[in-house]
Amino acid sequence: MNAAIRTIHLTPPQLAQICTSTSWQQFMLAHMPSPDYATFCQSADVAFAQLSESDWLEAFAGHPMIGDLDTLQKKYSQGKHLSEQEQGEIKQASKAVLHDLLYYNQAYLKKFGFIFIICASQQSAEQVLEQLKARIKNNRSDELMNAAIEQQKISRLRMESYQ
Template structure:
């Protein structure tokens, strides 16, 4: 049985295909690795190809992927960065948007400290998580080494990307 959404994705021009992948993960290397595997015949194959591509990323690729995310809790950044695809990130951070101002301020303040310490923004699969849970995770992860945190953020990036793939299809 064919998947009409996959068929449509495979029928896109190379540039249009890359634009769709951009909504999943902003690492250009990941996108190029995915592009090389066209056509994709099933969602299972799409996920496997994505997983294999993630395994080939280096630190610079991960940092590029992280840079494609708005800072959690910074709703103005979220709106500016994702005006065209804002439904994805806003849906992912919906629980955060409903948080108390004090919690949002703590998230924002600690996010800035995190960025200064690690050199990239805090990445977490925020889907369905209230701001208080995200703040707690941020507080716990803030003590990790940069190497540990880069690895944890990469795992979270993959979770976010897989959720976005499911939403795409």
């Protein structure tokens, strides 16, 4: 017996919790309702493929810095519970690792002009720090692409709750 296929129709606040790019949200709204989860995901992929650099930067700005739990609580109350889940392993880190995360995140922001974006779900703070140290060596265009890929992973995880 087949499970019933569920139509997906999200509101602007729900879409904003998935991705804070206004262009992405507008595209998704224009393609609502989605007849099923697979179509919903395809629409999201098409929307992501159309984003400009400024759209990506807007999406990145919707995330707290990895490991900056104070900022997470103060600034990002809209998607706080989602970011807390995604950074769950980070909260278990030692003070030294959290200090290094904050230090390298600030250096990354200064170098690239946007925060370090990584799908941290199921990763330890040490693993995230290792990737941050590796990616900070990249040039800006490569790192913008890496961050966009990670943004899409994060968004896909958030979309799963509408499956």
